[in-house]
């Protein structure tokens with residue numbers, strides 16, 4: 001399986017030359033813009049430039065609402081929390097991904113459940129996920145429960161891996177049927193073009209040093225649901241109470 005995946009990736013490169021993973025090539029325009037931003041005294045977690053970046057990113061990625069964060073991992077953790085992942089629940093994800101996908105669930109006290117990937121693609125298998133749900137889970141009014149452990153299935157995380165896009169339509173359809181929120185781990189997938197028609201999407205992105213769009217470090221949570229992003233923005237501000245400087249109304 002690995003050989004066929006590697007060959008597929010190699011076939012997309014223009015030459016046989018080694019492509020370094022972490023190197024950074026900054027164009028003159030990018031350097032000039034960076035210097036300009038430093039000059040504006042707004043290299044900060046707040047401010048106009050952050051909002052500008054969020055707007056550009058959101059529209060580029062085809063979403064309606066977005067929040068910039070400090071890493072893909074914290075975007076995963078925050079988004080899963082906002083989507084309702086709680087302690088002792090189960091988060092379904094592909095058996096092949098970067099470790100951060102599983103870590104984010106574990107940080108919330110949830111348990112990652114690894115579902116097989118497609119035979120020749122590094123992507124969560126729709127068929128395997130569906131048979132896990134049909135054979136091992138049951139539908140309840142409050143959502144989906146794993147029969148043997150009695151634990152709630154609180155999220156499904158399809159991952160965009162190594163340039164491949166998961167079958168999103170199928171996952172969002174299953175999520176709706178089983179009342180399970182879907183969060184796409186699109187850390188590696190900025191620029192992916194999704195032709196399928198999906199009403200509501202939630203995705204996280206990473207801008208660390210080996211990503212397609214890099215900022216040294218950084219991440220984002222994008223969604224078509226304004227409420228989710230408002231809640232995420234609140235928690236990301238350490239849950240600062242409205243209009244107050246050093247009062248907090250929950251653990252952010």
Ligand SMILES: Cc1ncc(COP(=O)(O)O)c(C=O)c1O
Nearest residue numbers: 071072073098100187206207208
């Ligand atoms: C699939 C996947 N998920 C999550 C992450 C975590 O992103 P970050 O390194 O920005 O925390 C990465 C990248 O490192 C990744 O490749």
